[in-house]
Amino acid sequence: MNVSVVRSRATAAAVAAGVAAGALVGCSSSDDQVPSIGYAVDNTLTTYNAQTVDGAASGARQAFPRVQTGFSYLGPEGEALSDNDIGGVAVVPADVLTVSYTIAPQATYSDGVPMTCDDLVLTWAANSGRFVAGENDLPMFDSASSAGYSDIDRVDCVSGSKEATVVFRAGRSYEGWRSLFGATELLPAHVVARVAGVPNVVDPIQTSDLAAVGRIADFWNVGWTLTPGQVDTSLLPSNGPYKVDSYTQDSGLVLVANDKWWGVPPETERIVVWPKGTDVQAQVDAGDLEVVDHGAGGTMPADGFERTDYPSHGVEQLTLATSGALAPSAARRALALCVPRTQLFEAAGHPGFDEAAGIGSGVVDSRLVQPNTLLYGPVAGTADGRYRAPDTGASAAELNGAGLDGITIRIGYLAPDPRRSEIVADIAAACAPAGVVVEDASSPEFAPSALRAGAVDAVLGSTASASGPAGAVSDEAARYSLRSGVGSNVGGYVNGRIDAIVDRLAVETDDASALSLATEGERILWNDMPSLPLFNQPRSMAAADGMSNVVVNPTVSGAGWNMDRWILHR
Numbered sequence: 001m002n003v004s005v006v007r008s009r010a011t012a013a014a015v016a017a018g019v020a021a022g023a024l025v026g027c028s029s030s031d032d033q034v035p036s037i038g039y040a041v042d043n044t045l046t047t048y049n050a051q052t053v054d055g056a057a058s059g060a061r062q063a064f065p066r067v068q069t070g071f072s073y074l075g076p077e078g079e080a081l082s083d084n085d086i087g088g089v090a091v092v093p094a095d096v097l098t099v100s101y102t103i104a105p106q107a108t109y110s111d112g113v114p115m116t117c118d119d120l121v122l123t124w125a126a127n128s129g130r131f132v133a134g135e136n137d138l139p140m141f142d143s144a145s146s147a148g149y150s151d152i153d154r155v156d157c158v159s160g161s162k163e164a165t166v167v168f169r170a171g172r173s174y175e176g177w178r179s180l181f182g183a184t185e186l187l188p189a190h191v192v193a194r195v196a197g198v199p200n201v202v203d204p205i206q207t208s209d210l211a212a213v214g215r216i217a218d219f220w221n222v223g224w225t226l227t228p229g230q231v232d233t234s235l236l237p238s239n240g241p242y243k244v245d246s247y248t249q250d251s252g253l254v255l256v257a258n259d260k261w262w263g264v265p266p267e268t269e270r271i272v273v274w275p276k277g278t279d280v281q282a283q284v285d286a287g288d289l290e291v292v293d294h295g296a297g298g299t300m301p302a303d304g305f306e307r308t309d310y311p312s313h314g315v316e317q318l319t320l321a322t323s324g325a326l327a328p329s330a331a332r333r334a335l336a337l338c339v340p341r342t343q344l345f346e347a348a349g350h351p352g353f354d355e356a357a358g359i360g361s362g363v364v365d366s367r368l369v370q371p372n373t374l375l376y377g378p379v380a381g382t383a384d385g386r387y388r389a390p391d392t393g394a395s396a397a398e399l400n401g402a403g404l405d406g407i408t409i410r411i412g413y414l415a416p417d418p419r420r421s422e423i424v425a426d427i428a429a430a431c432a433p434a435g436v437v438v439e440d441a442s443s444p445e446f447a448p449s450a451l452r453a454g455a456v457d458a459v460l461g462s463t464a465s466a467s468g469p470a471g472a473v474s475d476e477a478a479r480y481s482l483r484s485g486v487g488s489n490v491g492g493y494v495n496g497r498i499d500a501i502v503d504r505l506a507v508e509t510d511d512a513s514a515l516s517l518a519t520e521g522e523r524i525l526w527n528d529m530p531s532l533p534l535f536n537q538p539r540s541m542a543a544a545d546g547m548s549n550v551v552v553n554p555t556v557s558g559a560g561w562n563m564d565r566w567i568l569h570r
Contacts, residue, residue, distance in 0.1 A: 034256075034269050034270050035268050035269050035270065035568070036268065036269070036270035036271070036272060037268050037270070037271050037272070037290045037291065037547075037563075037566055037568055038252070038271075038272045038274060038283060038288045038289035038290050038291070039271055039272065039273050039274065039289075039290070039291045039292075039293070039559070039560065039563065040273075040274040040278055040280055040283065040289055040291070040292045040293065040294070041059045041062045041063065041273060041274070041275060041276065041293055041294075041468060041558065041560075042059075042276050042293065042294040042295050042298055042417075042467075042468045042469075043057075043058055043059030043062060043275065043276050043414065043467050043468035043469075044058050044059055044275055044276055044277075044414065044445075044447075044467070045058065045059050045060070045063055045226055045247070045253050045273065045275040046058050046225065046226055046227075046447075047060055047224050047225050047226055048060065048064070048068075048187075048224035048225075048226055048235075048236055048244075049187060049220065049221075049224040050064065050068075050184040050185075051123075051126060051127060051143055051144055051145075051184070051185060051187075052142045052143065052144060052220075052221060052487070053142055053143075053144045053447075053448060053449050053452075053487040053488060053490065054447040054448065054449050055144070056144035056145070056464065056466065056487075056488060057144075057447060057448045057461065057464070057465055057466045057467050058447075058467070058468075059273075059275060059276070059468055060184060061184050061469075061556045061557055061558070062273075062293065062468060062469060062557065062558040062559070062560045063253060063255075063273045063560060064183075064184050064560075065183040065184055065240075065557050065560055065561050065563075066183075066240045066241050066242050066266070066560065066561075066562070066563050066564045067238045067240045067242050067243060067244065067255060068183060068184045068185075068186060068187065068238065068239065068240060069083055069085065069086055069183050069186075069239055069240040069241075070083060070086060070181050070182040070183045070184070070185050070186045071083060071086050071087065071089055071101065071180075071181045071182060071186075072178055072179055072180075072181075072182040072183065073182060073183040073557070073561060074179075074182070074183070074472055074553065074555045074556065074557040074561060075553070075561065076551050076552060076553045076554070076555075076561070077473070078313050078471070078472045078473035078474075078554065078555050079472075079473050080176070080178045080179035080182060080472075080474075082178070083182075083183070085104065085107075085262070085263040086103065086104060086107060086115075086239070087101060087102045087103040087104045087107065087162075088101075088102045089101055089102075089178075090102075092165065094167075095170070096153075096167060096168050096169065096170050096172075096173070097167075097168040097172075097173040097174070097177065098165060098166070098167050098168070099165070099166045099168075099177060100163070100164075100165050100166075101117070101120060101163065101164045101165075101166065101181065102162060102163050103115050103116065103117065103162040103163070103164075104162075104262065105162065106262040107162075107239060107262065108239075108260050108262065109188055109190075109237035109238065109239050109260065110237045110238040110239075110243040110258045110259070110260045110261075111234070111237040111260075112260065113188070113190045113237065114162075115162075115186075115239055116157075116159070116160050116161060116162060116189070116190075117155070117157035117158070117159075117161050117162065117163060117164035117202075118157065118159055118160070118189035118190065118193075118200055118201055118202050119186045119187065119188065119189045120155055120157065120164045120166070120181055120186070121155050121157050121164070121189070121201060121202050121205055121206075122187065122189040122192060122201050122205075122216070122220070123149070123181055123185050123186055123187070124149055124152055124155045124166070125141070125201070125205045125213070125216075126141040126143050126217070126220050127141070127143045127145065127146055127149035127150075127185075128146060128149045128150050128152060129143070129146040129149075129150050129485060129486075130150075131205075131208075131210070131213050131217065133210060133214060139485070139487070140210075140213060140214055140217035141217045141220055141221065142221045142487060143487050144464065144486075144487045144488045145464070145476070145477060145480045145481070145486055145487065145488050146480065146483075146485075146486055147174075147176070147476040147477065147479075147480045147506065148174045148176055148177060148179070148180045148476070148506070149180065151168050151169055151172035151173075151174045151506070151507070152166055152167070152168055152169070153167045153168060153169045154166075154167050155167075157202055158202075159199075159200040159201075159202040159203060160200070166180075171507070172506075172507055173507055174506055174507060175506060175507060175508070175509065176474050176476055176506070179472075179474060183557070183561075186239070187220075187224070188237050188239075189201045189202075191234075191235055191237065192216055192219050192220060192223070193216075195219045195223060195235075196212065196215040196216045196218075196219055197215065198212050198215070198216070201216055204216065223235065224236070226247055226253075227247075228247050228248050228249045229247075229248050229249065231244065231246065231247045233245070233246075238258050238261075240258060240261065240564075241257065241258055241261050241263065241264075241265065241266040241564040242255040242256065242257060242258055242266060242271060242563070242564065243255065243256060243257075243258040245270075251272070252272045252273055252274045252275070252278070253272065253273040253274075253275070254270065254271075254272050254273075255270065255271040255272070255273065255563075256269060256270050257269045257270070264564075266563075266564035266565075267549070267564065267565055267566060267567045268564075268566055268567060268568065271563055271566070272288065273560075274289065276414065276444075276467075276468075277416075277444055280292060280294075280298075280299045280300070280301065281299060281301065284301040284304075284305075289301070289544075290543065290544040290547055290568055291541070291542070291543050291544070291547065291550055291559060291566070292305075292540075292541065292542040293469070293539070293541050293558045293559040293560070294539065294540055294541075295417070295419065295468065295469075295537060295538070295539050295540070296309065296348075296419060296537075296538035296539055296540050297348070297417070297418045297419030297420075297422075297538075298417070298418070298419075298540070300540055300542050301542050301544075304544055304545050305542040305543065305544050305545065306542065306543055306545065307540060307541070307542040308540065308541045308542075308552050309538065309539070309540050310360075310538075310539055310540075310541070310552055310554055311350070311360025311536040311537070311538055311539070311554065312462065312469055312470065312471055312536055312537040312538070312539050312554045312555070313370065313463075313470070313471030313472055313473065313536070313554050313555050314462035314463040314466060314469060314470030314471035314536070314537045314554075314555075314556070315364050315367075315370075315462060315463050315470075315471065315478065315533050315534070315535070315536055315537065316349070316460075316461075316462055316533075316534045316535055316536070316537045317364075317367075317460075317461070317462070317463070317531050317532060317533045317534055318335075318339070318411070318458045318459070318460055318531060318532040318534070319448070319451065319458060319459040319461065319465050319481075319490060319491050319530070319531045320332050320335070320457070320458050320491050320529065320530055320531060320532065321451055321454070321456075321457050321458065321491050321492065322491050322492045322493050322494070322530060323454065323492060324454055324457055325407045325408060325409060325457050326407070326409065326457050326458070328402045328404070329527065329528050329529060330398045330399065330401055330402035330404075331398070331399065331402060331404060331407050332528070332529035332530070333395075333398045333527075333529050334395045334396070334398035334399045334402075334404075334407070334434065334436060335395075335407075335409055335431065335436055335458075335529075335532070336387050336529050336532045337387060337390070337391050337392075337394045337395035337398060337434070338390045338391070338392055338395040338427075338430050338431035338433075338434045338436055339387070339390070339427050339430065339431070339532060340389060340390045340426060340427070340430045341363050341387060341388055341389075341532075341534055341535075342363055342388045342389055343389075343426065343430075344423055344426060344427075344534055344535070345362060345363045345534065345535045347422065347426065348419050348422060348423055348538070349362075349363075349534065349535035349536070349538060350535070350538055360535070360536045360538065362535070363388060363533075363534065363535055364380075364533040364534065364535055364536065365380035365381075365382075365383040365533065366379045366380045366382075366383075366518070366522055366533065367478060367479075367482065367521075367522065367525055367531060367533055368475065368478070368479055368482075368501075368502075368505065368518045368521050368522060368525075369475060369518050370471075370473075370475055370478075371536065374511065375511065375514060375515050375518060378515060378519065379515065379518045379519050379522055380522075382519055382522040382523050382526060383522070383526055386526070387526075387532070390430040390431070390434075392430075392431075392433045392434040393434075395431070395434035395435075395436060396434045396435055399434070399435055399436075404435075405435065406435035406436065406437065407435070407436055407437070408437040408438075408439060408457075409431075409436060409437065409438050409439065409457045409458055410439045410441035410455075410456045410457045410458070411424050411427070411438060411439070411440060411441055411442075411456065411457070411458045411459075411460050412441040412442060412443070412446050412450050412451065412455070412456035412458070412459055412460070413442045413446060413459065413460040413461060413467065414442065414443075414444070414446045414447075414461075414467040415442035415443055415444050415446065416442075416444070417442070419538075420442070420460050421440065421442070423460060423534075424438065424440045424442075424460065425440070428440075441455075441456045446467070447467075448461065448465035448466075448467075448488075448490045449490060451465070451490040451491055452490045452491075452492065459490065459491075462537045463477055463478045463481070463556075464477045464478065464480075464481040464488040465481070465488060465490055466556065468558065469537075469539065469553075469554075469555065469556055469557070469558040470537065470555075470556050471537075471554070471555055471556060472555045472556060475505070476506060477556070479502045479505060479506070480502060481531075482498055482502060482525070482530060482531070483498070483499050483502045483503075484496075484498075484499055491530055491531070493528070493530035493531075495524060495528060497520075497521075497524060498521060498524055498525070498528075501517050501518075501520065501521040502521075504517055505517055505518065505521075539554065541559050544568065545570075546568055546569045546570040547566065547567070547568050547569075548566075548567045548568075548569065549562065549565040549566050549567055550566055
């Protein structure tokens with residue numbers, strides 16, 4: 001990973017005072033005696049559930065990795081790392097992939113209720129896609145992705161037990177199984193059972209009691225909505241080092257040390273998470289902000305901070321509707337042909353870091369394989385240099401061939417975002433001569449589900465339409481956002497062969513087979529054009545002088561992945 005670190009100047013007096021004091025203190029709070037650190041993210045904080053379509057695109061995974069812990073977490077290299085505080089995991093010898101999960105005996109939620117295998121059953125049921133209802137068999141749970149969970153045949157669990165056995169379907173040994181049931185994926189099943197009016201979630205899920213499962217899904221989908229000033233903390237118990245204390249417009253989302261946490265206590269007792277829309281400089285000036293984790297182009301503090309600019313594993317892209325103005329694939333190709341991808345990368349794709357080979361080194365030409373992997377070169381070669389520079393003649397020809405005089409495309413993204421605003425403006429200028437009118441449809445309340453609802457024609461975001469940080473070493477989030485029936489496929493793209501390729505890549509262990517599948521897939525995708533990759537999302541992180549243990553994480557977890565280890569010496 002290429003990074004550029006900029007050391008901002010601080011006065012010698014301030015530095016000397018910090019060294020001399022050597023004390024652990026923090027930003028201002030309602031109780032000045034409580035050490036506190038302010039943490040600004042570039043996304044909304046609208047839900048406690050990071051697994052719904054809009055929740056996965058929100059800042060929940062930046063804010064809650066040490067509130068909602070699991071059997072693994074995403075480390076700074078993008079790999080799923082085991083979290084032994086939660087318990088142990090072991091593969092059981094069997095004809096099919098079978099994994100035993102044992103929850104630590106002392107694992108208890110902040111409300112005093114023990115963690116049990118019920119939590120794993122809920123996570124599997126919500127993300128498996130197995131439970132459907134209505135004439136159109138729509139999923140009951142508004143889950144963003146079924147990756148891995150749809151490959152599970154069953155979760156053997158006796159409600160209230162600390163042990164679960166996860167049995168995968170024959171032939172579906174999911175390669176990324178170690179990332180399942182990870183941080184921000186295990187939610188308190190006992191809360192859902194209480195609100196849904198069932199003794200536990202396990203029995204109705206195992207017996208397919210659809211009436212009860214429907215009530216469980218209703219709460220899972222919207223019951224954990226976070227509205228500043230209206231948060232019911234009884235619905236938000238934590239199984240991590242921090243728990244939610246309060247959330248208001250003026251004071252941010254306040255996380256405090258969880259007195260029921262059985263692991264190593266957090267270094268700092270209080271973290272205040274500030275969502276997108278916060279006046280970063282004003283909070284810095286007030287002494288209330290020490291860590292900023294934003295996409296490049298946002299407001300970053302200067303004096304007294306060390307800034308790191310780096311490329312993310314997430315890929316900045318346009319996710320396109322397959323209905324409305326962009327229903328014909330020719331219309332989607334017409335838009336792609338006039339987008340100045342090379343120009344966009346040069347202007348907005350690598351501010352702050354160099355162009356050495358690797359992540360962030362250029363325009364991305366694959367949706368199924370990530371840059372800096374062995375397979376990327378030949379798979380990306382499928383694009384054959386097309387769609388790099390605007391070709392207004394070819395764009396207009398695609399429209400004419402589809403019987404269209406012109407089209408108007410509304411591109412939505414979470415605002416304010418100066419970098420994405422410039423990207424949309426550049427696309428509009430390049431596409432106008434081809435008869436493609438591009439409108440900026442951004443808003444401070446924007447969510448990817450707006451594309452599914454027809455409110456916009458395209459989403460400008462990162463992998464799987466995330467507004468903030470995204471991605472990991474695994475390609476599954478990107479691949480499954482192209483699979484029919486998956487929540488993060490907000491454009492509604494349907495292609496049976498792509499479904500089969502995505503499913504096969506999830507369990508493929510042979511590089512030659514994976515190369516063949518991904519190459520075939522990209523040929524289809526460059527023709528169907530359900531999305532248009534641009535470049536690895538550039539991001540910036542700033543940490544105040546005196547901060548320690550703040551580590552860049554170029555994945556969906558962002559800097560918050562280890563917030564319980566943060567210390568401010570001043």
